[in-house]
Every structure is written in C-alpha cells, then in structure tokens.
Amino acid sequence: MDLDQIVRAVRGARRITVLTGAGVSAASGIPTFRGPDGLWKQFRAEQLATPEAFERDPRLVWEWYDWRRQKVAACQPNAAHRVLAAWSQRWPTCHIITQNVDDLHLRVGTRDLVRLHGSIWDVSCWNGCAAAPSRWRDERVPLDEVPPRCPHCGGLVRPAVVWFGESLDPADVEAAHAATASCDLFISAGTSAIVYPAAAFLHDAKRRGATTAEINLETTPASEIVDIAVQGKVEEVLEQVEAALGA
Numbered sequence: 001m002d003l004d005q006i007v008r009a010v011r012g013a014r015r016i017t018v019l020t021g022a023g024v025s026a027a028s029g030i031p032t033f034r035g036p037d038g039l040w041k042q043f044r045a046e047q048l049a050t051p052e053a054f055e056r057d058p059r060l061v062w063e064w065y066d067w068r069r070q071k072v073a074a075c076q077p078n079a080a081h082r083v084l085a086a087w088s089q090r091w092p093t094c095h096i097i098t099q100n101v102d103d104l105h106l107r108v109g110t111r112d113l114v115r116l117h118g119s120i121w122d123v124s125c126w127n128g129c130a131a132a133p134s135r136w137r138d139e140r141v142p143l144d145e146v147p148p149r150c151p152h153c154g155g156l157v158r159p160a161v162v163w164f165g166e167s168l169d170p171a172d173v174e175a176a177h178a179a180t181a182s183c184d185l186f187i188s189a190g191t192s193a194i195v196y197p198a199a200a201f202l203h204d205a206k207r208r209g210a211t212t213a214e215i216n217l218e219t220t221p222a223s224e225i226v227d228i229a230v231q232g233k234v235e236e237v238l239e240q241v242e243a244a245l246g247a
C-alpha cells in the first residue's frame with residue numbers, strides 16, 4: 001500500500017481536508033449501506049431513506065431509524081475518529097467533512113466538522129408546524145412511541161437527516177466547498193465516492209491542484225483519479241500515518 005506516500009503528503013501539507021463516509025464508522029460496529037450488513041429486514045437503505053418512503057409508511061421508516069439509533073448509541077468512536085479529531089485540534093487549517101449521521105466524529109471532539117447529511121439524533125416536524133423549532137434533538141433510545149409525535153402540533157416527526165433526493169443545507173455545502181477550495185491535500189476516507197454532491201468535492205479539489213488521496217478497503221470510482229490510493233482499513237491506516245508522523 002502507498003502508506004509512505006500518504007505520510008509524506010500529510011507531512012508536507014499546509015491545509016488538509018478529509019471527506020469521510022460510512023467506512024470510517026464500520027470498525028465501531030455501525031453497518032455501511034452497501035456492505036454485507038447494509039440490509040435491514042429485506043430493505044435496502046435507498047428504499048427507506050426517502051421522503052416517499054416516509055410518506056408511504058412512517059412507522060416502518062422510524063422502526064429502521066430506532067434500530068440504527070440503538071446501534072449508534074451502543075458504539076464507541078474508533079482510531080479513525082480519534083486520529084482525525086487530533087488532526088483537527090493540532091492543525092487549525094484541517095477540516096473534516098462527513099457524510100455520516102452517527103456523530104462519532106463529534107464525540108471525540110473533532111473541530112471544524114461539517115455534517116453534510118445531518119445527525120441521527122436531530123428530528124423535525126414533518127408538517128413544518130409554526131410552533132416547532134426547525135429541528136431539535138431527541139436522544140430517546142429506544143423511542144417510547146414509534147413513530148414519534150411533534151410535541152407542538154401532534155403530527156408526525158421525521159429524522160432531520162438528508163434523505164436521498166433531498167437538498168443539503170446550503171450553509172453546509174458552502175462550508176464544504178470552502179474547505180475543499182482552500183486545501184492542498186484532500187483525503188477521501190471510507191466512502192464509496194458515489195453519493196453526490198459529496199463525491200464531487202474530490203473532483204473539485206483535484207481541479208484546483210490539491211493532492212488527492214483515498215483510503216478504502218476496496219477500489220471505488222475515486223481510486224482511478226486520486227494521486228494516492230491506499231487500500232486498507234481506514235482505522236489502521238490512519239493510526240499508522242499518525243505513528244509515522246511521530247504523534
């Protein structure tokens with residue numbers, strides 16, 4: 001693997017941006033969407049994480065989220081989260097952009113974190129009722145009512161995450177673009193690199209002249225275009241990079 005290359009790239013970089021995906025949390029025990037544990041009952045994520053699925057069967061969608069919330073609550077951050085948090089604390093110009101909704105990056109104190117797809121602990125009123133805030137935190141595990149109800153209007157509550165087919169929060173997109181535009185090393189870690197617009201950040205960084213790297217167990221569409229492709233477990237690779245840096 002190109003470990004030496006990535007160590008040199010990290011050592012030489014002035015501004016690092018890391019895009020993370022479900023693979024970063026796999027070692028914590030949280031299933032990825034496209035991995036072997038990606039199915040819940042007989043459903044794929046794409047069949048549940050959409051407004052149409054919620055409209056059709058809110059109870060089913062909430063049962064899936066309740067199951068995922070229980071899984072996340074029982075998991076601990078792993079070495080990948082810890083190393084990235086250390087980078088964000090050590091280097092103020094290091095930015096982490098995540099597609100994960102599990103908040104494990106936050107739990108280890110990652111600074112300057114952009115959560116492109118929101119948090120699994122945030123909810124909002126499905127009807128957008130005027131009395132409710134735009135979103136609020138609900139950390140009940142398991143939920144005592146499925147589907148949960150809006151405390152303001154009694155209507156349905158939805159997970160305040162970005163579902164397939166929905167737009168990202170413009171402020172998050174802007175922050176991610178800014179982090180991508182300013183970096184001289186862009187690392188795509190543990191993501192299948194196919195969900196847009198997140199996947200476009202790598203292309204953007206490359207076009208702007210940044211060195212690009214990928215850390216993934218498998219080859220992905222990104223593998224062919226990056227300067228450095230490291231095949232391996234992200235939690236092990238990042239720990240080795242950190243050790244080589246002498247940190």
Ligand code: NAD
Nearest residue numbers: 021022023032033034099100101102190191192217233234
């Ligand atoms: P994905 O499931 O499409 O891909 C996961 C990628 O991680 C794969 O390319 C796989 O080869 C790689 N991988 C798995 N284990 C790894 C490891 N130990 N080390 C390195 N690589 C590893 O996930 P994605 O690319 O993040 O995108 C799909 C969507 O899934 C995102 O929108 C995200 O919100 C959502 N998602 C989030 C979580 C979470 O919050 N933890 C979990 C599942 C899915």
